Amino acid sequence: MSQQADRLRREELAFFGRVGAGVTHDMRNVLSIVGEYAGLLEDLAALAERGKPVDLERLKKVSGSIARQVKKGTETMERFSRFAHATDEETASFDLAGLVENTAALAQRRAAQAGCRLQVELPEKPVSVRNNPFSLQRAVYGAVDLILDCPEKDEEVTLEVASQGAAAEIRVSGRVAGGEADGQWADQVAGLSATLADLGGSLETSVMGETVLLVLSIPS
Amino acid sequence: MERIKILIVDDEKDLVSTLAERLALRGFEVETATTGAEALERLGQNGFSVIVVDVKMPGIGGLELTAEIKRSHPHLPVILFTGHTSRDDAERGMQEGACDYLVKPIDIEKLIAKIRNAVGRKESPKS
Numbered sequence: 558m559s560q561q562a563d564r565l566r567r568e569e570l571a572f573f574g575r576v577g578a579g580v581t582h583d584m585r586n587v588l589s590i591v592g593e594y595a596g597l598l599e600d601l602a603a604l605a606e607r608g609k610p611v612d613l614e615r616l617k618k619v620s621g622s623i624a625r626q627v628k629k630g631t632e633t634m635e636r637f638s639r640f641a642h643a644t645d646e647e648t649a650s651f652d653l654a655g656l657v658e659n660t661a662a663l664a665q666r667r668a669a670q671a672g673c674r675l676q677v678e679l680p681e682k683p684v685s686v687r688n689n690p691f692s693l694q695r696a697v698y699g700a701v702d703l704i705l706d707c708p709e710k711d712e713e714v715t716l717e718v719a720s721q722g723a724a725a726e727i728r729v730s731g732r733v734a735g736g737e738a739d740g741q742w743a744d745q746v747a748g749l750s751a752t753l754a755d756l757g758g759s760l761e762t763s764v765m766g767e768t769v770l771l772v773l774s775i776p777s
Numbered sequence: 778m779e780r781i782k783i784l785i786v787d788d789e790k791d792l793v794s795t796l797a798e799r800l801a802l803r804g805f806e807v808e809t810a811t812t813g814a815e816a817l818e819r820l821g822q823n824g825f826s827v828i829v830v831d832v833k834m835p836g837i838g839g840l841e842l843t844a845e846i847k848r849s850h851p852h853l854p855v856i857l858f859t860g861h862t863s864r865d866d867a868e869r870g871m872q873e874g875a876c877d878y879l880v881k882p883i884d885i886e887k888l889i890a891k892i893r894n895a896v897g898r899k900e901s902p903k904s
Contacts, residue, residue, distance in 0.1 A: 582833065585860045586789050589882040593795040596885055600802050622791060669788075669835040 572695045573644075579666050580637045587630040594623045636662050643690035651690050652683040653725050653777075654718045660697045661716050668714060671705040673731070678717040684725050686777050688756050693775065696752045700729040700760075700771045703745050707733035707769065724758075725777040730770040749773075781896055782806040782824065786816040786842065787831035787858065799885055805892075813837025817845060820853075826896050829888070830875075831858045832866045840870050847874035854895035858883065 597619060605611045639659050643649075661675045668675045697716070704714050711732035719726045749771075750760045758775035783805055787793045793809040800807045808823065810816040813836055816828070828846060832839035843855050857878040859867040867878035876898065877891045 582860050585881050586792065590789060590791045590795065592882040593792060593799065597795050597799055600799055604802070626791065670833070670838075672836055 569691070569695065572698065573641075576640060576663055576698070577637070579663065580633060583633050583666060584630060587626050587633070590626050591623055591630075594619050594626070640694060643694055647689055648687060649690055650685060650687045653686045653693075653727070653775075654679040654684050656690060656693060657697055657716055657718050657727055660694045661701070664698055664701050668701070668705060671710070673705060673710060673712055673714050675701065676713050676715045678715060680718055680720065684718055684720045684777065686725050686775060688775055692752060692756055696749060696756070696773055697727060697729070699745065699749045699752065700727070700773055703742070703749065703771060704729060704731040704733065704769055706741060706745070707731070709734040720777055721774070723777060724774045727773040728770060729773070730768055732767045733769050734767050780804065780806045781826045781892065782808075783827050783829060783892065784808050784810060784816060784819055784823070784825045785829045786810045786813065786834070786839075788812065788834045789831075796883065796885075796888075800889075803885075803889065813839075813842040813845075816842060817849075820846065820850065825853065827854045827856065827892055829856045829858065829892070832870060832878075833860065840866060840873055843870050843873045843875050854898065856888075856891050856895055 598616075601611070601615065601619075636659050640663055643656075658677050658679060661677045665675055701714060701716070704710060711734075714729065714731040717726075717728040717730075719728065746760070746762055753760045753773055753775065756775050758773065761772040761774070763770045763772075783800060785793045785796055785800075785807060786809070788811050790811055793811060797807040797809050808819060808825075810819055813834060816830070817837070819825075820828070830839045830842055834842075837845070839857055839859075843857065846853055846855055851874075854877075855870075855875040857867045857870045857875045858881055859870075859878055860881050864878075864880065867875070867880075870878065876895050879888055879891060
């Protein structure tokens, strides 16, 4: 394996591990909450055994909360499953909007840690592309990272998907009062450009006032 | 004997509220905060016996919060919650001055033992 291919493989593995670690953290929280609700039910049952009347409304509320956590956990696992199955084939046909939505959902915790929320704006119709879905997920996550790493950013980072003739575009933007992140910005942009070039696409970056816009173009 | 007053800080609202209810059923006085900033605000107003803090939180994280608590309230014990993957962070938190940590999912009896231990340690006369 060439040095470049070896480096790419390591970067891809690191990205997979990073997303996986975020998902396990989310799942641990879900399981912790379900565990606490189960414990609370035990506590209430113990109180009932000692003669305290059972509060049915409270039980219904706990049951509803457990169901909500199970739904949240199931959605997280489904998203991670879609993410992981992107490695099944090097090249596949897929809906770009669905891929961006899924990647953004998986990056939501990373954004929250940076004090931000990811807002996704999708077209009404699917945007069909044929490309490497795993590398594209890494590119989208990388673009989000670039903005989240900027100091003094706004609370919202927007991801938009659009079809532009023979190309499909993912536009990632955010307001950053503190300018670009020191030091890492140029290296991260170069890395992202290289990833997109491998996908037959390109990266454009622009700064208009305090708004940073990254346009990731790939053939549709 | 004075009741033990606990502040639980975690960004997962369901977790803090349920844990608070379970601890209250066991005779503790409990308040909750879902951000580090809210915790610091509460800290200035109430006489807590112990603070229980999640390591991973948006904004002011658990480690930063621990360091800030130890600066403003050096004798107030801090116990950290952590996921298995962030155990290194918990150990870093101990270096920041936390007295103990607990890996999620939480075992309430273990948590209570750690709370009593932390409060006892604080109240025991210094040699």
